[in-house]
Structures are given as structure tokens and as C-alpha cells.
Amino acid sequence: MGNVSVVAKSKHNPRSKESIREENELIILAAAEKVFAMHGLKGSTTMQIADTAKLPKSNIHYYFHTKLNLYRCVLESILIDWMKAADTFNTFDEPREAIRYYVGAKMDLSRTRPFGSKVWANEIISGAPEMEEILSSKLKKWVDSCVSSINKWIELKKIINVGDAHTLLYMIWATTQHYADFDYQVMILNNGKKLTDQEFEEKKQQVIDLVLRSVGLNP
Structure with missing residues (x-):
């Protein structure tokens, strides 16, 4: 293009x-x-x-x-994509499907938008000087909605009690975004070769299965 x-x-x-x-x-x-x-x-x-x-x-x-405005647009863009990935929490009543598609979408975004994930990570590590307002408003509202869905599944005994629902989200974020933020490390540990599409699909399925099992669901 x-x-x-x-x-x-x-x-x-x-x-x-x-x-x-x-x-x-x-x-x-x-x-x-x-x-x-x-x-x-x-x-x-x-x-x-x-x-x-x-x-x-x-x-x-x-x-x-301005450069700053462009920077903020990049950050908002990746956040919007991540938020869209979590639409499954409202689309599906059953947690297995909701979690499966959410984790899969997050993995795909790490594959297709690794640079966006890195920009976000660097911003957060720096104390979110340009994103604090969005974090405390848009992001928090979105996370609260996800937490509500998780707590509902726990109450209905559709998943095991994971304690603070935020912990489940943090685990998903850390695992999926690892393949973007630390892609160079992943490459080094993969005998110096970038993951092929097939290898990545295998990793994606493994991560999905791991998350499902962590909440007491069979993949």
C-alpha cells in the first residue's frame, strides 16, 4: 500500500x-x-x-x-481494537465461547499490530503521561464491564471462582501481548527464527486452552 x-x-x-x-x-x-x-x-x-x-x-x-496528536491517535486506535475484541463478553452467554474468541482476537492483534502494542506498553511504563485521562475514563469503564461479565459467570457457577476478576484479565493481557511486546525474545527462544503462521496458530490455540483451563473449562 x-x-x-x-x-x-x-x-x-x-x-x-x-x-x-x-x-x-x-x-x-x-x-x-x-x-x-x-x-x-x-x-x-x-x-x-x-x-x-x-x-x-x-x-x-x-x-x-502535530506529532503529539498523531501519537495519541495511535494509542487510541490500538485501544479501540482491543476493546472490540472483548465484544464477545456481551455477544456470548457462555464463557467458553466468549473467552475463546476474545483470547484468539487478542493473539491475532499481537500478530498483526505488534508495533501498536509496543507503543501502548511504552506509554504505560512511562506513567501514561498522554493517556491518563483515557485510562481513568474509557478504559476503566470498559474493564468494569468485562469484570461484571466475569463475576456473573462466577455467580452462575459457569466458571470457577478466580477471586478478583481483574486478575483473569491481566493474565490474558500479559500472555497475549507478550507475543507482540517481546516478539524479539520469542524469536530468540525459537532458535532465532520468527514464528511461522502455522507456529503462531499453534501458540494461539495453546494460549486459548490455557486460559480456558484456568477458569475450569475444558477447551
Whole structure:
């Protein structure tokens, strides 16, 4: 996508300004995700992001105005994807399906958006200077909803009592995001080779089974 001009299109297939804007924003966000993951907010420049996106630097400022705003957009983007993954807590009545699909989706996001996960991890490790408000509002509200679902399953004896439901969520986050945040370590421990798609699918299923067993459910 980065090598394809978003402007030079056939006259027979004209594109709206809105579609061009959306594509450019996605390209810039993907590039920013990678640059911020590698260099952090302070160590990154809009020129680095523009070079990675293969777009003029002026486009970065046109669409996102400032580096800080772009950084916040990257963080919110990965949070939204993680929150969508947990929709299964409301979609399924049975915890086996809800947990299975949630953990699977989180693993897939670690595979497809490792840089986004790393940007988030670095922000939290730094004390969340740019995300504290979102953490105390949007994230907490979402977590409270997940905790409510888990506690309901416990009350109905659909899963074993895990104590504080937050602990189950933390375990899921730590395990799934490990494959993104520590992908280099995973590679080293895999005889210096990145996980193939097949190997990753095997790991994903193992993690799903592990989490299900931890709450007393058969995979």
C-alpha cells in the first residue's frame, strides 16, 4: 500500500477526497505506529514518519496537525481494537465461547499490530503521561464491564471462582501481548527464527486452552 499513489488513479475510476483522506490517514497511522514503537514519542520525528509512510511531511501535519496528536491517535486506535475484541463478553452467554474468541482476537492483534502494542506498553511504563485521562475514563469503564461479565459467570457457577476478576484479565493481557511486546525474545527462544503462521496458530490455540483451563473449562 505504501508504494501505491493514492492520487494517481484512472479517470474512469475517480476517487473522492474522503476516500483519499481515509487511505492516507491509515498509511500514516501504520507508519507512526512503527516509528513510535522503535523510537518513542520524544525520539521520533514527523520526517521519520513521513519517510516510512512514503508521503510528504506536509501530509502528516495536514491530517494530524502535530506529532503529539498523531501519537495519541495511535494509542487510541490500538485501544479501540482491543476493546472490540472483548465484544464477545456481551455477544456470548457462555464463557467458553466468549473467552475463546476474545483470547484468539487478542493473539491475532499481537500478530498483526505488534508495533501498536509496543507503543501502548511504552506509554504505560512511562506513567501514561498522554493517556491518563483515557485510562481513568474509557478504559476503566470498559474493564468494569468485562469484570461484571466475569463475576456473573462466577455467580452462575459457569466458571470457577478466580477471586478478583481483574486478575483473569491481566493474565490474558500479559500472555497475549507478550507475543507482540517481546516478539524479539520469542524469536530468540525459537532458535532465532520468527514464528511461522502455522507456529503462531499453534501458540494461539495453546494460549486459548490455557486460559480456558484456568477458569475450569475444558477447551
